[in-house]
Structures are given as structure tokens and as C-alpha cells.
Amino acid sequence: MSAWDIIVMEAPRFFTWWNIRFLLQAVGNTLVASVLGCAIGYGFGFVLAALRLPQLVPFAPLRALCILWVETFRRIPFLVLLLLVFFLSQFAKLEAPLWTVAVAAVAIRMSALAAENIRAGLEAVRPMQWEAALVMNMPPWMALFRVILPQAWRVILPPSIAHVLSMVKETSLVSQIGFIEITFAAKMLTQRGFSALLTYGSALVLYFFVGWALAALGRWAERRLTSRSPASPPAALPLQTR
Amino acid sequence: MPGAAIRVVLQYGQILQYLPDFLVGAAMALWIAALAFAGGLMIGLFGAAVLTFGPWPARALVGAYVRFFTWTPQLVQIFFLFFALPEVGITLSPVTAVLIGMTLNAGAYLTEIERGGFASVPRAELEAAECMGFSRVQVVWHVIAPHVVRALYPALSNHYIIMTLGTSMAAIFGVEELTGRALNANAISFRSVEIFSLVAGIYILLTIIASTLLWLVGRWMFRIKAKVF
Numbered sequence: 332m333s334a335w336d337i338i339v340m341e342a343p344r345f346f347t348w349w350n351i352r353f354l355l356q357a358v359g360n361t362l363v364a365s366v367l368g369c370a371i372g373y374g375f376g377f378v379l380a381a382l383r384l385p386q387l388v389p390f391a392p393l394r395a396l397c398i399l400w401v402e403t404f405r406r407i408p409f410l411v412l413l414l415l416v417f418f419l420s421q422f423a424k425l426e427a428p429l430w431t432v433a434v435a436a437v438a439i440r441m442s443a444l445a446a447e448n449i450r451a452g453l454e455a456v457r458p459m460q461w462e463a464a465l466v467m468n469m470p471p472w473m474a475l476f477r478v479i480l481p482q483a484w485r486v487i488l489p490p491s492i493a494h495v496l497s498m499v500k501e502t503s504l505v506s507q508i509g510f511i512e513i514t515f516a517a518k519m520l521t522q523r524g525f526s527a528l529l530t531y532g533s534a535l536v537l538y539f540f541v542g543w544a545l546a547a548l549g550r551w552a553e554r555r556l557t558s559r560s561p562a563s564p565p566a567a568l569p570l571q572t573r
Numbered sequence: 574m575p576g577a578a579i580r581v582v583l584q585y586g587q588i589l590q591y592l593p594d595f596l597v598g599a600a601m602a603l604w605i606a607a608l609a610f611a612g613g614l615m616i617g618l619f620g621a622a623v624l625t626f627g628p629w630p631a632r633a634l635v636g637a638y639v640r641f642f643t644w645t646p647q648l649v650q651i652f653f654l655f656f657a658l659p660e661v662g663i664t665l666s667p668v669t670a671v672l673i674g675m676t677l678n679a680g681a682y683l684t685e686i687e688r689g690g691f692a693s694v695p696r697a698e699l700e701a702a703e704c705m706g707f708s709r710v711q712v713v714w715h716v717i718a719p720h721v722v723r724a725l726y727p728a729l730s731n732h733y734i735i736m737t738l739g740t741s742m743a744a745i746f747g748v749e750e751l752t753g754r755a756l757n758a759n760a761i762s763f764r765s766v767e768i769f770s771l772v773a774g775i776y777i778l779l780t781i782i783a784s785t786l787l788w789l790v791g792r793w794m795f796r797i798k799a800k801v802f
Contacts, residue, residue, distance in 0.1 A: 408740075
């Protein structure tokens with residue numbers, strides 16, 4: 332049977348109201364888990380990046396600890412991190428629900444990525460700004476929030492949206508612990524007897540549209556923000572003018 | 574606290590017997606990533622060339638391929654190859670499905686990376702090649718590709734290490750790389766926390782060693798002074 336035959340024959344049986352509603356609920360779960368995890372991860376990542384500033388924290392071992400955290404959780408695959416958080420929560424007898432484990436894993440991963448991103452953004456602001464603010468007797472935290480961050484966030488935001496997109500894709504691995512997101516919904520539907528071509532195809536299409544929305548958001552943010560930023564974004568590649 | 578009557582103690586001694594197994598799995602992860610990276614590099618070179626020089630239908634096609642494979646998760650791509658293709662008669666073994674999926678995924682990302690590198694080639698060299706009568710294919714292979722490899726070495730090495738971490742999802746299909754062997758050991762011994770913390774440590778060491786080696790190769794062979802990963 333060719334693919335076209337399968338799709339034409341199975342589609343009416345597959346695209347029922349219940350199935351579509353189930354898949355859309357799974358999309359909702361995916362988005363909630365990733366956005367919540369990203370928000371928490373970004374908050375924590377900001378703390379990590381801020382603690383790495385020598386102007387704010389002149390205490391080297393704390394900075395070293397932050398670097399250690401970031402380097403550790405950048406270098407662990409998400410599946411291993413997820414399983415580790417899952418089994419640790421069982422070991423500590425926390426009896427956490429699945430979505431908590433999922434959000435915690437996403438948050439830890441995101442904190443490492445966010446810390447790197449925010450650090451790059453903070454370093455993109457000219458060092459004179461720090462010195463000027465500190466010379467005027469501003470406490471370092473006030474200098475960070477009132478002087479540096481308003482200039483840095485335009486550089487931080489566009490890559491952050493790309494990171495959010497990559498975390499939405501990584502939530503597909505959360506299906507392995509049984510959290511009902513898009514991939515798990517597709518697997519459930521396959522086990523119920525629907526054609527795998529249609530179930531996993533629908534999953535791919537759903538992820539594609541979510542990715543399209545986020546990528547469009549990222550492009551809009553990059554266009555509107557980086558051209559007007561007083562901080563220069565880090566140059567990625569040597570570009571020779573034609 | 575519910576269940577607090579049972580006291581569980583971490584016992585790393587019991588899982589040390591799996592360490593050689595895990596190290597072989599780590600080598601397999603590097604190998605799978607290397608194969609997929611090589612394939613992706615070729616696809617990326619072709620795709621970047623089409624995006625820079627090709628007619629608009631070809632550019633639209635390559636653009637659609639890149640967008641599809643970068644906006645969808647690698648796991649679902651491999652699920653599709655492994656579970657959906659048998660319905661049309663194409664049955665792939667787990668390793669083959671993982672390799673094809675990872676190659677296609679890497680090809681999309683590397684097309685984007687290499688397209689940025691194409692812009693870094695000095696215009697004078699392109700004009701000189703055109704004067705000497707090079708065909709488009711010859712220009713890409715002899716002039717652009719060497720420049721692209723040097724300019725993009727940090728970005729390419731970074732992506733290779735990300736791919737090495739990405740091989741962990743092959744465990745879901747039964748491939749015996751590091752995470753797969755961890756899941757097997759977990760099924761035998763039930764020492765989950767010990768095994769996965771050990772495997773996490775092995776991944777960290779693996780990426781540190783790999784990125785240091787790639788940085789050294791970059792410095793000595795290509796004289797590139799950029800940091801990798």
C-alpha cells in the first residue's frame with residue numbers, strides 16, 4: 332500500500348473530534364511545560380549570570396560554583412538529565428507529579444543555556460558603563476538593573492527565543508517518562524491502532540507550526556531590537572563585505 | 574513522609590562493573606555522531622551552495638527542508654522513520670533509522686551554518702576563479718570549501734559536540750550507545766541514581782575531552798584561535 336492510499340483511507344477515521352482535541356491538549360501541555368520551565372530556568376539563569384559578575388560578587392569561589400553548574404548542565408544530554416531528575420525525585424521520596432519532574436528538568440537545562448546567553452549579553456555592554464555607574468557610588472545591584480540590563484536585554488532576547496524553541500523540541504523527550512505531550516500523544520494514538528504515518532506525521536506538523544510561530548517571533552524580535560541597541564551583539568562569523 | 578520506613582543507600586560499588594561497558598558505549602556515541610556529522614556536512618555543503626547560487630525553486634525546496642528539520646524535534650523525526658515508514662514497506666533497523674534521522678537533521682543545521690560561512694569567502698578569490706574558467710562546482714569545491722572549513726571550524730565542532738549529546742535519544746530505539754547501556758544496566762540492577770549520575774559524569778568528561786581535542790586540532794592543523802564549545 333502506498334503512502335497516499337494509507338493517508339486517504341485512514342484519514343477520516345483518524346481526524347475525529349476526539350483525536351484532534353486530544354492532540355491540541357497535548358500541544359497545550361507541551362507549551363505550558365516548556366514555557367513554565369523556560370521562565371523558571373531563565374530566572375535561575377539570570378541569578379547565575381549575575382553571580383558571575385566580578386563587580387557584583389567579588390568572591391571567587393561563588394563565581395566558580397556558578398561556572399561549574401553551567402558547564403555541568405550544558406554537557407549532559409537532556410534525556411539523561413530528565414531520567415536523573417526523575418530517579419532523584421523518587422530516591423528523595425518526593426512523590427512529585429510527572430509535570431513537576433518535566434518542568435524541573437527543562438528549568439535546569441534552560442538555566443545553563445540562559446546563564447551563558449545572559450552572560451554574553453551583559454558582556455556586550457561597554458565596560459565604561461559599569462565603571463561610570465560604580466564611580467557615581469551606585470551599589471552594584473542598582474548599576475546592574477538600572478544601567479547595564481536596559482542596554483543588554485535587546486541583545487539577550489533574540490537568542491533566548493531560539494533557546495525556547497529548542498526547549499520546546501526537547502520536551503519531546505519528556506514523553507519517555509510518560510508526560511502527555513505531543514510525542515506521547517502520537518505514541519498513544521499509534522498504540523490505539525491508528526496509522527503511524529498519520530500519528531507521527533501529525534506530531535511533526537504540530538511541532539512545525541509551533542516552531543514556525545516561535546521562529547517568526549524570534550525574527551521579529553531580532554529585527555526590531557538589535558538594530559537599535561546601544562550594545563553591540565557578539566560577532567558570530569567574520570563577514571567580508573561584498 | 575510516606576514510604577519513609579525504607580532506608581535507601583547509594584551504592585556506587587555495585588555499578589562499577591558496568592564501567593567498561595559504558596566506556597564502549599561512549600565510543601559508540603562519538604562514532605554515531607561522527608557518521609551523521611559527515612553525512613550532514615556533505616548535505617550542508619550542497620544545500621548552502623544551492624541557497625547561495627541556485628535558482629529560486631531549488632532555493633525554496635532547500636529552505637523548506639531546512640525549516641522542516643530545524644523546527645521539528647529529532648526524536649519525532651526518527652520515530653517517523655522507524656515506525657511510520659514500515660507501513661509503506663521501508664523497514665529500517667534501529668541504528669539505520671537513527672543514523673538517517675540524525676544525518677538529515679544535521680544536514681539542515683549545517684546548511685544554515687555553512688551558508689553563513691559562504692559569505693566569508695573573499696570576493697577576489699571568487700573573481701579569480703571565475704577568470705580562470707572554473708565551473709560553479711569547481712568553485713565550490715576548490716575555493717569556497719577550504720575557506721568555509723576554516724571560518725566555520727568552531728561552529729562545526731560545537732555542532733558535532735551537540736550531536737554527540739543528541740545520540741542519547743538513540744537509546745529509545747534500543748541502540749547500544751551510552752544511554753542505552755545505562756538503561757540496560759538500570760533494568761538489571763535497579764541502581765538508577767548511581768547509574769545515571771555516573772553516565773552524566775561520563776558525558777561531561779566525554780564532551781570536555783572531545784572539545785579539547787577539537788580545539789587542539791584547530792590550533793595545530795588549521796591555526797584557528799577560537800574556543801570550541
